[in-house]
Amino acid sequence: MSFPRGVQAVVFDMDGLLLDTETVYQAAMIEAGQAFGIDFTAATYQSMVGKTNPECALILRDLYGETFPVQDYFARTWSDVEIILEAEVRLKTGVMEILDYLDALGVPRAIATSNSREAVDRYLGRFDLVKRFHAVVANADVTRHKPHPDPYLEAARRLNVHPTLCLALEDSHPGVRAAHAAGMMTIMVPDILDPNEEMHDKCVHVADSLHVVMDLLRAAA
Numbered sequence: 001m002s003f004p005r006g007v008q009a010v011v012f013d014m015d016g017l018l019l020d021t022e023t024v025y026q027a028a029m030i031e032a033g034q035a036f037g038i039d040f041t042a043a044t045y046q047s048m049v050g051k052t053n054p055e056c057a058l059i060l061r062d063l064y065g066e067t068f069p070v071q072d073y074f075a076r077t078w079s080d081v082e083i084i085l086e087a088e089v090r091l092k093t094g095v096m097e098i099l100d101y102l103d104a105l106g107v108p109r110a111i112a113t114s115n116s117r118e119a120v121d122r123y124l125g126r127f128d129l130v131k132r133f134h135a136v137v138a139n140a141d142v143t144r145h146k147p148h149p150d151p152y153l154e155a156a157r158r159l160n161v162h163p164t165l166c167l168a169l170e171d172s173h174p175g176v177r178a179a180h181a182a183g184m185m186t187i188m189v190p191d192i193l194d195p196n197e198e199m200h201d202k203c204v205h206v207a208d209s210l211h212v213v214m215d216l217l218r219a220a221a
Contacts, residue, residue, distance in 0.1 A: 002219075002220055003167070003185055003204060003216075003220050004185060004204065005164060005165055005185065006165065006220075007107070007165070007166070007167045007185065007217065007220070008107070008108075008161050008162075008165040008166065009107060009108045009109060009110070009156070009159045009161040009165065009166045009167070010102060010107060010108075010109045010110075010166065010167045010168075010169065011109065011110045011111070011112050011152055011155045011156070011159075011166050011167070011168045011169070011179070011184065012109065012110070012111050012112070012133075012169050013050075013111075013112060013113060013168075013169060013170045013171060013172070013175050014111055014113040014115055014119075014120060014123075014124070015113065015114075015115055015171075016049070016092075016171035016172065016191035016192065017092060017169055017170060017171045017189060017191070017210075018091065018092060018095050018111075018124065018129075019089060019090070019091060019092065019123055019124070020089075020090040020091065020092050020191075021085070021089070021123070022049060022171070022191050022192050023191075023192060024081055024084050024085060025045070025077075025081060026042060026045040026046075026192065027084075028077045028078075028080040028081045028084065029044075029045055029077050030042070030045070031080060032073055032076045032077045032080065033073075035076060036068075036069070036072075036073050036076070038063075038064050038068075042192075044059075044063065045192075046192060046193055047059060049171075049172045049173070049174070049192065049193055050114060050146050050147070050172030050173065050174030050175045051114060051145075051146070051174060052114050052139050052145050053074065055145070057070045057074075060073065085123065089123050089126055089127075091127060092189075092191075092209075092210060093209050093210065093211065094209050094210030094211040094212075094213070094214060095129075095210060097210070097211065097214060098210045098211075098213060098214045098217075099129070099132050101214050101217065101218070103132070105221070108134045108159045108161065109132075109133050109134060109159075110133055110134060110135035110136065110137065110155040110156075110158060110159050111124075111133050111135070111136045111137065111138075111155070112137045112146075112151040112152050112154070112155045112168075112178075112179075113136075113137070113138055113139070113151070114139050114145050114146055114151070114174075115138060115139060116138055116139055116140065117136060117138035117140065117141075119138075120136055120138055134158075134159060135155055135158035135159055137151050137152075137154045137155045137158065141154060142154055145178075146172075146174040146175050146177070146178035147173075147174040147175075147177035147178045147181070148178060148181065149163075149178050149179075149181035149182035149183075150178075151178060152166070152168055152178055152179050152181075152182035152184055153182050156182065156184070163182045163183040163184050164183045164184065164185075166182075166184045166185070167184065167185045167186075167187065167217075168182070168184040168185070168186045168187070169186075169187050169189060169210070169213060170186060170187070170188055170189070171188065171189050171190060171191040171192075171193065172191075172193055173193055173196070173198070173199060176188050176199050176202050176203060177202065180202040180203075185204050186202060186203045186204060187203055187204060187205045187206070187207050187213055187216070188203045188205075188206045188207070189206075189207050189208070189209060189210060189212075189213065190206065190208075
């Protein structure tokens, strides 16, 4: 497979792409749901993947009523998440290898995440990885979030590379839509969401892992 244009920069999502956190978030939200007397399912969580907390709050209120104590539910969820992640935060397969490869090529890279900058620093900081990215666009850095293109457009601006010359790596449907809308060449590396026909249409490739992405970049070099 070849890319339609030369890749001059790479923009990474974080949760589910760099960090193996989506399964932790899902398990914590299901367990918190039991404590709050709601039937929070894996399918409900999957509808939230790639969305910000305020967007997830709207989904919860739509499902469980306007009086559902969203903030208390989130507080319980994130408390459980922190306990789990304090014990172990795992990188996704191939993260170190692809960063080393991009270092060797001198290709600039950024993070575009719906999570907070605090979370980026806290979780990636444990692996001393934040400094290996030339820019970080977190949820407070843009007004409109994924699936809008703004996070990816801002990442390209900070890297000083035209969006069409950037490769975006995503695991979520909203993220793929955002990157595609920004004009970036997009590869989906699925985590807990399977690619559907729309994802295949919007991506230049769907890869099983970051190792596969690195192989594609190497073949196109």
